[in-house]
Amino acid sequence: MKHSRLEDMTGGWFVGGFTPTALSTESAEVAVKSYKAGDYEAKHLHKVATEVTLILSGRVRMAGGEFGAGDIIVLEPGEATDFEALTDATNVVVKTPGALGDKYLVD
Template sequence: MKCFKLEEYTRGWIVGDFMPAIFRTKAIEVGIKSYKKGEKEEKSVHKYTWEITIVISGEIKMYNKILSKNEIILLEPGDVSEFECIEDTSLVIVKYPSNPNDKITIK
């Protein structure tokens, strides 16, 4: 058995084709992310990557819809994404395949 601390990993990303990673793989990425109320992510899109976002706690706004605990959103390649934290929030994010350079910021 090995033990790890989430804060040892870049922005909560623990599995994927990057370092540091608990498990390095090109198949998927897994991140456990925490955001404070009012934090936002810029509008972006993935060309090749699918992304599943699971709200563990808190509330976020995506696509003008409020998502809260236990709600899940699936972003397909080409879906434009941006979000805002309505309250302190924890998310689990799964992306497949792992492609750390596939996020394109839209200005």
């Protein structure tokens, strides 16, 4: 058995081909991300990975829509989104395959 703590991970990412990690794999990347109202991430896309975001709590704006707890957003490679936390929010993010360096900022 291996034991890790989320607060010891970087940016909430705990599965993937990076360090530190609870599970090292190139197959996927997984994170639990917490945001404060007003937090913003610039518009970006992935050329290789599909990104799945589950909103656990709060309200967010991404991919041209507004989403809340229980919503699941799937972005295929090439689909761009920015991200804004409208309230404090917590998300689970899964990227498959794990593709380090596969984040491209767009205008």
